[in-house]
Amino acid sequence: MRIAVVGTGYVGLVTGTCFADSGNAVTCIDINADKVARLKRGEIPIYEPGLEDLVTRNARAGRLHFTTDTAAAVANAEIVFLAVGTPPAADGSADLSALWSVVDSIAPHLHPDAVVVTKSTVPVGTCAGIERRLLERTGRQCRVASNPEFLKEGAAIDDFQKPDRVVVGVRSADVGERLRSLYAPFLRTENPFLVMSPESSEMTKYVANALLATKISFINEVANLCERMEADIDDVRRGIGHDSRIGFAFLFPGAGYGGSCFPKDVQALASMARDKGVPPRILSAVHDTNLAQKQVLGEKVAQHFGGRLAGRPIAIWGLAFKPRTDDVRDAPAIDLIERLLAADARLTVFDPEAMPNVQAIYGDRIRYAAGPMEALDGAECLVIVTEWGDFRRPDFDDMARRMKNCVIIDGRNLYSSADMRARGFTYLAIGKQPVLAPTVGGS
Numbered sequence: 001m002r003i004a005v006v007g008t009g010y011v012g013l014v015t016g017t018c019f020a021d022s023g024n025a026v027t028c029i030d031i032n033a034d035k036v037a038r039l040k041r042g043e044i045p046i047y048e049p050g051l052e053d054l055v056t057r058n059a060r061a062g063r064l065h066f067t068t069d070t071a072a073a074v075a076n077a078e079i080v081f082l083a084v085g086t087p088p089a090a091d092g093s094a095d096l097s098a099l100w101s102v103v104d105s106i107a108p109h110l111h112p113d114a115v116v117v118t119k120s121t122v123p124v125g126t127c128a129g130i131e132r133r134l135l136e137r138t139g140r141q142c143r144v145a146s147n148p149e150f151l152k153e154g155a156a157i158d159d160f161q162k163p164d165r166v167v168v169g170v171r172s173a174d175v176g177e178r179l180r181s182l183y184a185p186f187l188r189t190e191n192p193f194l195v196m197s198p199e200s201s202e203m204t205k206y207v208a209n210a211l212l213a214t215k216i217s218f219i220n221e222v223a224n225l226c227e228r229m230e231a232d233i234d235d236v237r238r239g240i241g242h243d244s245r246i247g248f249a250f251l252f253p254g255a256g257y258g259g260s261c262f263p264k265d266v267q268a269l270a271s272m273a274r275d276k277g278v279p280p281r282i283l284s285a286v287h288d289t290n291l292a293q294k295q296v297l298g299e300k301v302a303q304h305f306g307g308r309l310a311g312r313p314i315a316i317w318g319l320a321f322k323p324r325t326d327d328v329r330d331a332p333a334i335d336l337i338e339r340l341l342a343a344d345a346r347l348t349v350f351d352p353e354a355m356p357n358v359q360a361i362y363g364d365r366i367r368y369a370a371g372p373m374e375a376l377d378g379a380e381c382l383v384i385v386t387e388w389g390d391f392r393r394p395d396f397d398d399m400a401r402r403m404k405n406c407v408i409i410d411g412r413n414l415y416s417s418a419d420m421r422a423r424g425f426t427y428l429a430i431g432k433q434p435v436l437a438p439t440v441g442g443s
């Protein structure tokens with residue numbers, strides 16, 4: 001099939017590349033000319049494991065093209081995917097300005113047989129709105145479908161090529177069949193291809209993310225309670241997870257959820273609920289709990305040092321909102337950096353992939369270490385924000401030699417409290433009893 005993907009970000013680039021890899025002729029379009037130029041040179045503007053090889057292979061095979069020329073790319077396409085950003089507006093609703101601008105720009109060039117498909121996460125009713133807008137602009141009833149994306153950054157290729165399910169929202173069976181045929185190579189293990197209305201499909205994406213965010217905020221709230229009840233969240237997690245009605249997935253306490261999806265999607269669903277007169281009580285609590293959780297690491301640092309942070313050398317491991325990505329949008333590390341900089345702490349940070357994105361925000365206000373161990377030299381405290389594999393089994397003896405104080409504040413519960421105690425570290429994790437080394441303290 002001939003496919004155009006408008007918006008070549010985390011979702012658009014993965015979508016376009018994976019469809020090219022299954023034999024389609026794909027053109028990825030972006031208004032960011034610099035991004036397109038880099039892609040044409042074979043440079044991948046984001047970090048996503050496996051993506052570079054796949055882009056290179058399909059571009060070389062002539063199946064994958066990049067352009068800023070929307071008109072030419074769309075004119076021939078049988079399917080046009082819309083994959084532009086839908087960030088939060090000031091009131092929490094989804095800002096669809098990029099999407100509408102794309103709809104206006106593709107309208108005059110759409111092939112009469114083309115199907116326009118929303119891959120972006122869009123509020124319920126957006127497909128219907130696109131149908132109306134295309135009717136106004138083209139004078140004909142265009143076919144519009146919803147096909148939300150469930151990939152996870154850091155595992156995006158695998159998620160796209162082996163999806164748990166594919167959801168499409170369509171108004172006619174033939175559009176459903178066209179999309180079923182496009183996805184057939186990815187569903188050979190009989191995972192379901194679910195066909196529903198565009199409204200249910202649009203809703204499905206928000207509900208999926210909102211429920212996952214709810215699990216995270218729930219476990220974070222009870223983790224904070226565990227700390228004050230002399231309980232250990234990891235024991236409690238094991239205690240509940242074996243119940244088949246509960247399970248273990250997405251019940252790890254941490255520094256709060258971030259990224260470009262959960263925070264904005266929870267708020268957008270709440271905004272839709274308010275518009276329809278349904279009070280979003282749970283969604284509001286999930287969001288507020290998360291905002292508070294993103295402050296927990298900063299609070300633990302401040303508390304440990306009795307509020308005296310000015311000039312204090314502090315190391316941070318992990319900046320991306322989760323491992324295996326360079327994405328720092330809404331990342332808990334950003335909240336931590338803001339708070340520590342406001343208190344005049346001296347920060348040295350390390351992340352395997354996300355440092356350029358943080359450097360673009362903070363420049364030389366913080367220091368960027370060449371490796372995790374280098375970040376620790378002279379530090380009075382290490383704060384772990386992202387659970388990169390590299391941080392799971394460090395050389396604790398080397399850490400102890402490099403750090404001024406052996407203090408770890410762990411936002412991802414990577415280490416065993418008993419082990420930390422035996423090694424003489426002060427270890428403050430989430431939802432666990434503090435391990436306080438007798439010789440170091442909050443001076």
Ligand SMILES: NC(=O)c1ccc[n+]([C@@H]2O[C@H](COP(=O)([O-])OP(=O)(O)OC[C@H]3O[C@@H](n4cnc5c(N)ncnc54)[C@H](O)[C@@H]3O)[C@@H](O)[C@H]2O)c1
Nearest residue numbers: 007008009010011030031032083084085086098120121149
């Ligand atoms: N990132 C994820 O993990 C993920 C997962 C599932 C769904 N989504 C959804 O997918 C959508 C895209 O997310 P993303 O993370 O890929 O965003 P992104 O910011 O990485 O990419 C969006 C791209 O669209 C381009 N763009 C903006 N306006 C344009 C226009 N008029 N014409 C052409 N290109 C234009 C931007 O330059 C950018 O490259 C969002 O709605 C998001 O909620 C994201």
